[in-house]
Amino acid sequence: MRTRAAVAVAAGQPLEIMEVELEGPKAGEVLIEVKATGLCHTDEFTRSGDDPEGIFPAILGHEGAGIVLEVGDGVTSLEVGDHVIPLYTPECRECEYCLNPKTNLCQKVRATQGAGLLPDGTTRFSMLDGTPIHHYMGCSTFANHTVVPEIALAKVRKDAPFDKICYIGCGVTTGIGAVINTAKVEIGSRCVIFGLGGIGLNVIQGCRMAGCDQVVGVDLNDGKAEMATRFGMTDFVNPSHVDGDLVAHLVELTGGGADYTFDATGNVGVMRTALECAHKGWGESIIIGVAPAGAEISTRPFQLVTGRSWRGTAFGGAKGRTDVPKIVDWYMDGKIEIDPMITHKLHLDEINHGFDLMHQGKSIRAVVEY
Numbered sequence: 446m447r448t449r450a451a452v453a454v455a456a457g458q459p460l461e462i463m464e465v466e467l468e469g470p471k472a473g474e475v476l477i478e479v480k481a482t483g484l485c486h487t488d489e490f491t492r493s494g495d496d497p498e499g500i501f502p503a504i505l506g507h508e509g510a511g512i513v514l515e516v517g518d519g520v521t522s523l524e525v526g527d528h529v530i531p532l533y534t535p536e537c538r539e540c541e542y543c544l545n546p547k548t549n550l551c552q553k554v555r556a557t558q559g560a561g562l563l564p565d566g567t568t569r570f571s572m573l574d575g576t577p578i579h580h581y582m583g584c585s586t587f588a589n590h591t592v593v594p595e596i597a598l599a600k601v602r603k604d605a606p607f608d609k610i611c612y613i614g615c616g617v618t619t620g621i622g623a624v625i626n627t628a629k630v631e632i633g634s635r636c637v638i639f640g641l642g643g644i645g646l647n648v649i650q651g652c653r654m655a656g657c658d659q660v661v662g663v664d665l666n667d668g669k670a671e672m673a674t675r676f677g678m679t680d681f682v683n684p685s686h687v688d689g690d691l692v693a694h695l696v697e698l699t700g701g702g703a704d705y706t707f708d709a710t711g712n713v714g715v716m717r718t719a720l721e722c723a724h725k726g727w728g729e730s731i732i733i734g735v736a737p738a739g740a741e742i743s744t745r746p747f748q749l750v751t752g753r754s755w756r757g758t759a760f761g762g763a764k765g766r767t768d769v770p771k772i773v774d775w776y777m778d779g780k781i782e783i784d785p786m787i788t789h790k791l792h793l794d795e796i797n798h799g800f801d802l803m804h805q806g807k808s809i810r811a812v813v814e815y
């Protein structure tokens with residue numbers, strides 16, 4: 446079939462909107478009509494050329510929701526008409542990672558997914574002249590139709606709006622999950638969140654759910670403070686307005702250091718600050734941000750010797766087929782908020798403007814509706 450897609454033709458270039466060819470689903474695969482997709486900073490990270498795994502041409506996008514149009518041979522858990530959220534962290538329920546409750550990093554298809562291919566080692570997308578186009582994070586939601594492995598689809602209730610629940614495909618789950626699943630934040634904790642964008646705001650929302658006493662937000666953009674306050678931030682710090690050492694300032698503000706800190710910027714200097722403002726003896730710092738190729742973190746080992754821990758999380762530690770339908774229920778039951786964070790709705794033709802808004806700090810989430 447033919448479908449419309451925004452294609453990343455080369456690193457650093459704007460996405461190009463074009464008709465592409467899409468082959469039907471093979472065994473274990475599912476054809477989806479994508480109804481909506483969010484723009485996450487990780488899409489921009491790959492588009493820009495910062496991603497060591499970036500492959501071009503590719504159809505980016507990993508924060509989508511849609512409807513099953515066709516299932517390949519052997520697919521048993523989904524049928525035509527089901528509503529689904531694609532999962533860049535699949536859940537096969539049989540690999541050693543899926544069987545270990547300590548991780549959500551199913552490895553069943555990781556090698557081919559990282560190479561921009563479906564599990565049989567081929568791509569379903571091509572340009573009209575036959576040039577193959579790579580998949581991205583197993584999802585490729587910047588296309589109106591996509592083919593995804595069955596194990597990378599969470600089946601969700603049919604009354605949930607696609608233009609909101611697409612955000613559960615990455616930002617919402619990553620932010621809330623980092624608090625609940627990874628850090629396991631306790632009631633009464635003091636937390637510091639660096640980066641109040643689409644991920645950081647959901648960390649703040651998770652901190653509110655966890656019953657934190659203090660939730661400090663740190664961002665270079667004063668414009669991010671209002672929304673963060675609405676989601677539960679108690680104190681705002683703009684590092685460019687702090688005289689002297691930022692770590693010392695945050696340690697003082699949190700009464701000796703934070704119980705938990707979160708990086709949602711992808712900046713390795715910020716990651717160091719986040720580790721060092723965690724409380725001596727027990728503070729934990731969780732890295733969520735994705736850093737460019739070649740970037741490395743550093744600190745004095747003494748920071749760890751004296752009881753701080755450095756950790757990381759992908760997709761908020763969520764096992765997607767199990768947890769994502771529950772998060773959709775939380776949204777539908779009013780336990781979490783999504784709507785205010787979706788600041789812009791765009792047509793596919795306007796997708797590059799969505800990345801401009803991200804760079805200008807004007808959007809939290811821009812969502813493309815097909």
Ligand code: NAD
Binds near residue numbers: 642684711712736806
């Ligand atoms: P975003 O662009 O919406 O937000 C980033 C925020 O960080 C912005 O508000 C920006 O002003 C702020 N910022 C940038 N530099 C800063 C600095 N030096 N100090 C303080 N604030 C600073 O991006 P997003 O979609 O929220 O994504 C955030 C990061 O999380 C990205 O690196 C993204 O790739 C990563 N991410 C990781 C996962 C995961 O599973 N680990 C999932 C989603 C996104």
Ligand code: AHE
Binds near residue numbers: 497533759
């Ligand atoms: N390809 C990059 C790393 C990108 C990365 O860390 N991706 C996160 C999800 S970000 C979603 O917005 C992730 O899930 N990582 C685990 C994995 O297996 O990819 C690089 O640096 O090579």
Ligand code: ZN
Binds near residue numbers: 485486487488
């Ligand atoms: Zn993402």
Ligand code: ZN
Binds near residue numbers: 535537538539543550
């Ligand atoms: Zn698995």
